[in-house]
Amino acid sequence: MKKIEAIIRPERITFVREALEKVGYSGLMITEIQGHGKQKGATQQWRGEKYKVEFLPKTKLEIVVKDSEAEKIIKSIVEAGRTGDIGDGKIFVYNIEDAIRIRTNERGESVL
C-alpha cells in the first residue's frame, strides 16, 4: 500500500477530485494548510506599501491506495493540479505498513 500526500493549490482541488473520480479511488482526506516553499511566500501591496505574506494557503490531499494503483493516481493528480506556474505544489509517496477497518477488524489491502 502507498500513501500519496499531495500539496496543491486550493483552487485546483475540485479539478483534482474530478480527475481522481475518473481513475477511481476509495476515499481521500483534505486539510487546509499554510506554508511556503523555496520562494518564501508572496508579495502583496496595501496603500502603496509592499508587504510579504510569509505563509500561503495550500490544500493537503492524502489518499491511500494499492501499490498497483499508485502510479495512475499520481499521474492524474499531476495533470489536474498543474498550472505551470511556481507554487503548483509537491507530491510525496509513503509506504504503508498496514490498514485496519475499525468496524470489522479486517486488515490489509482489502480494507481500501
Added chain:
Amino acid sequence: MFTKLFGKLLITVMLVSLLIPAVVLAEDIIPKTDPGGSATGTAIDVPAAKIGEPTMGELANAVGHNRVAINMVWVLITGFLVMFMQAGFAMVETGMTRAKNVAHTMAMNFMIYPLGMLGFYVCGFALMFGGMGAIGTMGGFAGLNQEFTINLFGKSFGLFGTKGFFLTGVYDVAVFALFLFQMVFMDTTATIPTGSMAERWKYASFFIYGIFVGTIIYPVYGNWVWGGGWLSQLGRNFALGHGHVDFAGSSVVHLTGGVIAFIGAWILGPRIGKYNRDGSPNAIPGHNIPMAIIGTFILAFGWFGFNPGSTLAGTDLRISVVAVNTMLASATGAVMSTLWMWFVRGKKPDPSMMCNGMLAGLVAITAPCAFVNSASACIIGLISGVLVVEAAFFVERKLKIDDPVGAIAVHGCNGAWGCLALGLFADGTYGDGWNGVAGTVRGLFYGDASQLFAQCVGVISNIAYVGLLSFVVFKLIDKMVGNRADARAELDGLDVPEMGVPGYVGVKLDKAAETPLSR
C-alpha cells in the same frame, strides 16, 4: 397533506380578495378621486376664512408658509442623510483596519454620535450659533442674538455665541431644524479622528474626547465662519472678498477633523509594528475591503445632504448646481487617485486609495460646491485625487505619523485645498450679499484676489486654533486616563481587553499575521 391543502386555500383567498375591488366595487362609489394627481392642491387648500376664496393677505401667508416649509423639509431631510454618513465612516474605518480591532473601531464610530450630540446640545450649539442672527430661509426668527465680541483696531471680532445652551430661550421650529442639521455636521468632524487614531486609542480617552469635540473644539471655529464670527467679518471689516467663505464645511468640518486627526495620531504614536528601526513603514492591511467600499458609497450618498443641504433652503434652486458639482468632483477624485496609484506611485489600482480619492474629491468640493462651474469642480476633484495620495505618503513616510485610514490626507489636506480652491475658482454666479458684502463671490481666476487671501486666513486660523486646542485637550486627557491602550492589549487586539467582546465571535483570527514585525 393538510398543510398542502391549507396552502392552496390561502392562495385562493388571496387571489379572490384582490379581485374584489376590480369586479364588485365600481370606482364611482368613492366621490371625486384624482388618480392623475393634477387636480389635488387647489384654492380650497389655502387656509382662508372663506374656504376656496382666500384674500390677498391669506394667499400671501400661505405662500410664505409653503416657502419656509419647503426649506425646512429640505434642511431636515438633508440632515437625515448626513446623519447616515456616520454609518459610512464606521464602515470605511473598520474595513481599513484589522479584524482583531473591529468591535473597538466600530464602538468609537458608534458612540461619537450620542456623545458629540449631547455636547452640542449642552453648549456646542450655543457657542457656535448663539449670535448668528435671523435664520433667513426658515422664517426669520431672530432669537439667536448674543455674540461675545472683542474690539481690536477699532473693529469688532466675534468670538463665540452665548445663547441657546440646552436649546433654552430658542424654543422655535427654525432653531430646532438648524440644530439637527448642524449637529450631524459636527458629528462628521468628531468621527474623523477615530480613523487616524484607530487600533491603539484607549476607549476611555476617546470617550472624554467625544465630549470635548462637540462642546468646544468644533463650535468655536464654526462660529467664526458660520455663526457670524470674525472670519466671516473679514470682508466687511478688511475688504477681504466676502470674508472666509466655506459653503458646506471644507474648513469648518473637514479641516477641523483632519487637524484633530493629525494631532491625535501624532500624540498617540504609530501602531506596534508600523515602522522599522530605520524609519521605513510596514504595510498593515485592512481586513475588509468590501466594507470600506460600501462605506465610501454611503458617505458619497450622504454628501448629497451635506452640500446641497447647506443652502438651508429647498427653494434656493442653486441646489442642482451644488449636487452636480459634488458628484463630478467625487468622480474625478476617485479616477485620478486610482490612476495615480496605478501608473505613477505604484503598480496596482489600490482599492483603499480609490476610496480615499473619492472622499478627497468630496471634501475638496465641499467649500466651493455652490460657487464654481462644472469644469472647475472637475479640476478641483482631479487635483484632490493626486493630493490625497501624495499627502498620505508624506504623512506616513516623511512625518512618520501612522494614519491607518488616510484621514489626515483626505480631510485635513483636502479640506484646506477645498477652501483655497474656492478662492481660486469661484466664478461670480452665486453668493450675492454673502456675509454682508455686496456682489457675488469671485475667486482669483475671476478677478478677486482678496477672496483667496480670506480663504488663506481661514485655513491658517483653523490649523492654529484647532491644532493648539486639540493638543491641549489630548494632553489633558492623557493626564487623566492615558491616551494609548496597553501594548499587550494592542497586540491581542483591542476588542476583548477594551470592549470585553470580540467583534467576530466564533471566527478564528490570524492575529500574529495581522501585525508586522518591526525589523
